[in-house]
Amino acid sequence: MIPDRIAFCASDTNLSRRSFLGTSAAIGGGLMLSLTLPLGRSEAASSDSFAPNAFIRIGSDSQVVLTMPYVEMGQGTYTSIPMLIAEELDVSLKQVWLEHAPPNEKLYANPLLGVQATGNSNAMRGAWKPLREAGATARIMLVAAATKRWGVDAKSCRTEDGEVIHVPTGRRLKYGEVVADAANMPVPGNVTLKSPGDFKLIGTRAKRLDAPEKVNGTALYGIDARPAGVKIATLAQSPVFGGRVKSVDDTAAKAVKGVRQIVRLDDAVAVVADHMGAAKKGLAALKIEWDDGQHAKLATEEIARKLEQATLGSGAVAQNIGDADKAMASAATKVEASYQVPFLAHATMEPMNCTVHFRKDECEIWIGNQAMASATTKVEASYQVPFLAHATMEPMNCTVHFRKDECEIWIGNQAVARVQAMAAKEAGLSPDKVIIRNHLIGGGFGRRLEADGAVRAVQIAKHVDGPVKVVWTREEDIQHDMYRPYWFDRISAGLDKQGKPVAWKNRFAGSSVIARWLPPAFKDGLDPDSTEGAIDLVYDLPNFHVEYVRAEPPGIPTAFWRSVGPSHNVFVTESFIDELAAAAKQDAVAYRRALLGKSPRAKAVLDLAAEKAGWGQPLPKGTGRGVSLQFAFGSWLALVAEVEVSKAGTVRVRRVVCAIDCGTVINPDTVQAQIQSGIIFGATAALYGEITLKDGRVEQTNFDTYQMLRMNETPTIEVHVVESTEPPGGMGETGTSAIVPAIANAVFAAAGRRLRKMPVDASLLKRA
């Protein structure tokens, strides 16, 4: 039997009726301090319950209910966050039940994001202090209630396993026995948290609370919602973004057995049926004519060209240290390059000479010679990363029951408050009339920080009598995603006689997801996401200048994608530092290491990864090692990837060794799992990931054309964790961004070819 411990379906979210009751208000005979939360399946904890804050409710049966402001999408947050509460409350993890938090930005906003969302690897960073404080506060009030009853001093009591114990007499009271009194105790102002030496749970390999339901098929994701009478719909949206439906012939579709209704919208058509089989068959039978609109001829190349041009102008200064221009001016003569192709140049003051390898689609230029040590050198390059789809295993879906005066939504989403607000707007209702039932998430990766799916489902549901579950086909999911932006980077550095970088300049152009998603965070042409990984580098770079040019691509929506800003920036910076090491004719690890004077934690992970990977030890021909070093999401990570490049130019990642310093480790097993996960996700992008547009349409359709890394391609992955008592860093995305340059650098080591455009292009690596 699977313990029914996780109340996966969020409960009534109509908080306006009964939230913020003030002190001593009573519901069902229980006493609550600040807030009573709606009841989910864990009603056991609701009668005579004690709710000292928005996160915790303790019932008279001693059951602790944690209202989870963060969602579970695989990253283990449904285990690691309860560990924080259980630690400070001195209860076992088994005693903690979970409820999805309802949409309520005031109560459940992530302190680091300012909105109620799970993303940017910051659930643990956001929860680390407030959730432990929530637990500690409740514990102090429970102890106060027990000591008052016993007439003893709090100092003579301790807590253990959900009980208050009077040490001198051995008397015990279960938390459940004192919840009613605890609610009347004063709320302590400042609470002292446990010191790391006293942790009993934090740092242990606690088992995932969500695992049992996920191995026997009972876990419920949004796509599994089945409200009574639900119909299933699937849809075709304008293949060109911004296009419109011109005409629909639904005669054949309506004749399909099980098809109930065709819903025509301005830019989409949905088939509503008894089951998805009929809906898909009906969709295939529809004859739709589209008006493609203004993006009918759009191609990726045009977008790339525009971004490239944008890097020729000036951007908003993201970070400036010293005077990069002046330092660069003392470096070698600048060599202008065609911007159409990836470009690398090394130039020396004297003697001037030049080696050119002109190939069909690109041109590689080497300028300089062995006398480099006596001259300064300038290295320039441009880098590009493609649009990427999320391809969550659970295709986009949303179930909506649109009623006259309210709207009920079943979904798995990373940002329920956003879903509520946007669905309410579409439905023409106030947000409190939109009930959100959040579910487990079958892959988020940023896709489910968006509410476009819910809005679309509401548009369809408005035409349907009764609940309707709208399920995207995989083709619709890939072709109507909101994509990781395409980026174009122009980067250069000047090296001194020893090969050390004395100047670093980087200007990149691409979409600001933040400017759309969280407008207040986009200030003076900058946002913290687009620039993460491009600024605040771990290296000592005395003259450093980074500019960002916001350039929104036409005809394709962009969104966050696992590892967001660093997914692009770390590829560029860690590839480029590798180029500098090569230009200086120095070992890639030693070169980085010499620049880490200000970053002892970075140095420690680099040393550890290099040692464990056997850096420097010989490898067979056609194979190579590449390193990357990253500070992102509050964690330090060094990776060494070992790749094999075949004669045909295909790349296989054989082994990845990583060392991570993520501060205090909450659950070491989760840390390892997230690193493994991030590496596979990033390696998939590096080897295969690319969304392209032709005639305004996304060319990729399904997993046959948008390929995923599979079991037979999976490298061995070794994870080494540096012990630390610093506050925890983020884990969910760090591996994804770090693996991409490690692979590219390993390819350079194996095949002598620098990859400045992702994904790997086998034709460039082909050997005769």
Place this chain on the structure above:
Amino acid sequence: MPRSWDSSHSKRSFHIVRKVIMSFAIKVNDNTHSVDVDGDTPLLWVLRDVLGMTGTKFGCGIAQCGACTVHIDGIATRSCVTSIESLGKSQITTIEAIGNTPAGAKIQKAWLDHEVVQCGYCQSGQIMSASALLASNPHPSNADIDDAMSGNICRCGTYVRIREAINLAAQTNEKRG
């Protein structure tokens, strides 16, 4: 068109005949269900939407990802491309009942012991593929695991642990003679 000659009377009788033809009896986890859908309807949707057995997942619809894997007479099969009319008297086993088979129970236990799951969405299919492998091959090699499991995509990248868990489950099988 073959039906253009239908009179209203014959249409009615055609409708009745059609209904009889289009009702299929399928045996899922030892229970027989009668389902009234078109014969080309993929088993996946019958399981999920008609029978309400949501443990079997939709991932791609073209047998590329393995999320919909079930056993048909013990063979791991992609239900998204298996029509209901092709099933005949086959025995269908889904994730909801795989724990009743010795191999399935071992795999599920290994999955828990080894903490394989992350988002978990693909894991029904992974477990079905792994159970079929272990039932037919008690001591799979790494190459056998690659062959059996490479049709199942996991976006969370649990592959490393899936391999280890299958090896763990195989260890509980008696050694080969």
